[in-house]
Amino acid sequence: MFPVVPTYAEPIVITFSHVVAADTPKGRAAEFFKKRAGELTQGKVKVEVYPNSKLYPDREEMSALQLGSVQMLAPSLAKFGPLDINDFEVFDLPFMFNGYEDLHKVTTGPVGRQLLDKLESKGIKGLAYWDNGFKSFSANTPIKTPEDLNGKKMRIQSSKVLEEQMLELKAIPKVTAFSAVYKALQTGVVDGTENPISNFYTQKMYEVQKYLTVTEHGYLGYAVIVNKKFWEGLPADIRTQLETAMQEATDYANKIAKESNDKDLELVKASGKTEVTTLTPEQRAAFKKILAPVHEKMASRIGANTVDAVQKAVGFTK
Numbered sequence: 001m002f003p004v005v006p007t008y009a010e011p012i013v014i015t016f017s018h019v020v021a022a023d024t025p026k027g028r029a030a031e032f033f034k035k036r037a038g039e040l041t042q043g044k045v046k047v048e049v050y051p052n053s054k055l056y057p058d059r060e061e062m063s064a065l066q067l068g069s070v071q072m073l074a075p076s077l078a079k080f081g082p083l084d085i086n087d088f089e090v091f092d093l094p095f096m097f098n099g100y101e102d103l104h105k106v107t108t109g110p111v112g113r114q115l116l117d118k119l120e121s122k123g124i125k126g127l128a129y130w131d132n133g134f135k136s137f138s139a140n141t142p143i144k145t146p147e148d149l150n151g152k153k154m155r156i157q158s159s160k161v162l163e164e165q166m167l168e169l170k171a172i173p174k175v176t177a178f179s180a181v182y183k184a185l186q187t188g189v190v191d192g193t194e195n196p197i198s199n200f201y202t203q204k205m206y207e208v209q210k211y212l213t214v215t216e217h218g219y220l221g222y223a224v225i226v227n228k229k230f231w232e233g234l235p236a237d238i239r240t241q242l243e244t245a246m247q248e249a250t251d252y253a254n255k256i257a258k259e260s261n262d263k264d265l266e267l268v269k270a271s272g273k274t275e276v277t278t279l280t281p282e283q284r285a286a287f288k289k290i291l292a293p294v295h296e297k298m299a300s301r302i303g304a305n306t307v308d309a310v311q312k313a314v315g316f317t318k
């Protein structure tokens with residue numbers, strides 16, 4: 001007789017790749033998901049998180065997901081254009097959202113769900129939206145008026161809406177992978193950038209940018225996405241447990257996003273390397289006015305229905 005030994009099936013591995021530092025809203029939420037997925041499935045699922053573009057930079061990560069080389073990502077909503085789904089660029093429209101509450105009217109409601117469902121035709125399942133925060137401009141010269149950006153080479157994510165935004169400011173948009181931004185700023189390939197403070201701080205952009213102006217002119221957040229075939233092939237009970245873990249991670253991400261950006265703003269100031277200013281309401285209004293045409297110019301690219309639905313959900317006023 002053979003002794004009876006318990007057999008343990010191999011855990012299901014979810015590789016979760018992302019491009020930001022571990023100590024950011026996305027990085028922390030990914031770790032939270034990892035922990036809860038392990039606990040709720042009693043070790044049947046092992047989530048491996050790879051931060052800081054360690055596995056793939058921006059563009060490659062999308063194809064890696066579609067090919068099944070990784071199972072989970074959380075790209076910024078500005079990075080879905082290369083998939084030929086332009087609707088997510090609605091989140092890039094300048095001054096569309098007046099604070100996180102506005103965002104949640106979209107991301108936790110039917111409009112947000114309909115957008116995620118559009119990914120299915122690309123072999124991708126959209127699970128949730130995670131907040132980061134509102135972007136600010138930085139450069140090596142002070143930025144107080146839209147004219148201060150005239151002629152500046154500004155790094156953008158791969159979004160046509162962001163390209164148009166920079167063109168309205170008479171700046172020169174330069175699409176750059178997130179992993180290459182520090183070097184591009186350091187070597188002068190670009191003069192400035194826009195990002196939430198959490199990214200500015202954790203990528204040490206304060207070392208290579210003399211001025212940061214808190215403009216909060218646009219939003220940057222994420223869609224958590226999985227390879228659809230992988231997700232639908234999971235045993236139903238495990239998928240349900242992972243959905244719970246994702247819901248908890250989403251609540252966590254959206255709870256820590258603001259405090260994390262606020263904390264990092266203080267750390268940027270404390271670095272003494274970047275001078276931080278905040279626009280007055282009048283100065284901010286000047287940016288809003290100059291950027292207003294982006295909404296109309298980009299409506300047909302994004303989809304007029306999507307722009308309308310989001311504007312209605314948040315009660316957007318010009």
Ligand code: LMR
Binds near residue numbers: 076132
């Ligand atoms: C960026 O490229 O600036 C951001 O999308 C990075 C991120 O994931 O927050």
